[in-house]
Amino acid sequence: MSKCKFCGSSNLDFFTAQERMLGLGGEFRYAECQTCGSLQLEIIPVDLSPYYPANYYSFQGLKTSSFLTRLLKTLRMRSFLWLGIQWKVPLYGYWLKKVHTRFNAKIADVGCGNGQLLYELYAGGYRDLHGFDPFIDEEIQISPGLKLWKKRVEESELTFDLIMMHHAFEHMEDPNAVLKSCFGKLNPGGTLLIRCPVADAEVWKTERELWVQLDAPRHLIIPSVKGLMEVAQKTGFELAEVEFDSSEFQFWGTELYKKGMNLDMSKVGMLFTREQLEKLKEKALKYNLEGKGDQVCFYLRKPLKS
Ligand SMILES: [Zn+2]
Structure with a gap:
């Protein structure tokens, strides 16, 4: 690779x-671009499956809600979107409000795992939801208006108003090919939402290979904001917005690695008091405002005429 x-x-x-x-353990060689700051795994292992154990978080069981809970979630979402009432708004509510997505919009989640996020959108009132993941066991219609497809989005006949990738992009090999296929699968005026770690992270700059979201060798590419924007513009997207949305995970996860531990959540309570974790949460918010948090939400829009 050159x-x-x-x-x-x-x-x-x-x-x-x-x-x-x-x-x-093992040794994985990454390249750091000296021009845009993006990172990429140099030689991708032919078989990555040993690094994705059967209990990998994406594949754990789907949690469904009762009819009454779904009704409450729908009311909560409507009162947020239409009246601006911010009562226990789930994170997805803020993304969708920014994109102005209608309840009947066609929405895809690429790398959907067990479909939990799409299920939450379904409970919130959305009715045309499609998950794509070639690694799920089988195709499944979870409820009317919510289907998980065992294939890649580019293999689908459908086109979408919104395509989302939540911590999936960094597991893919070719950013140009991914953005190009999403562009082709979006309706004019549609949005591609990518949430992924970014190499602009202060934690990456100070802790280097101990940074928890480097996540060798599962993360094949980690863009800088600048690097992703270059690919997006080359593909034909307009940038709608970049929003840093990192959490305290960047600090406590990295601290576990500095102490030579695995990513064992049960150790967090032993290393940090509740007050310290609250302080780390505040620090993450500050980093996000300063543009040095370790993950970002990109909103890329396909122009109405392209
Ligand atoms: Zn570069």
């Missing part, structure tokens, strides 16, 4: 990182 997958620069520096989430 070029940055984002900006095309040949000015790359290399470093090695270990698998730390499960404690498998």
Whole structure:
């Protein structure tokens, strides 16, 4: 590999990182672009399955809600979208309000895992929901208006008003191909929402390969904001907005790795008091405002005429 997958620069520096989430170790060589700052795994293992254990979080069971709970969630979503009432608004409510998505909009979630997020949207009142994940066991119609497809979005006949990728993009190999296929699958004026870690992170700059969201070798690409924007504009997208949405995870996860531990959530309570975790949450909010948090939500719009 000689070029940055984002900006095309040949000015790359290399470093090695270990698998730390499960404690498998190994040595994985990454390139850091000296022009745009994006990161990419140099040699992708032919078989990545040993790094995705059967209990990987995406594949755990779907939690469904009762009719009454769904009704309450729908009312809550409507009162937020239409009246601006912010009462226990789920995170997805803020994304969808920004995109102005109608309840009958066709929405895809790429890398949907067990479909939990789409189920929450269904409970919130959305009725044309499609999950795509080639790694799920089988195709399944969870409820009317919510289907999970065992395939890639580019293999679908459908086109969408909104395509979402929540922490899926960084597991893909070719950012140009991904954005191009999403562009082709969006209706004019539609939005691609990508949430992923970014190399603009202060934690990456200070802790380097101990940064929890480097996540070797599962994360094949980690863009900088600048790098992703180059690919997006080249594809034909207009940038609607970039919003940093990192959490305290960047600090406590990295701290576990600094202490030589795996990503064992049960150890967090031993390392940090409740007050310390609250302080880390505040620190994450501050980092987000300063543009140095470790993950971002990109809103990319396909122009009405392209
Ligand atoms: Zn670059």
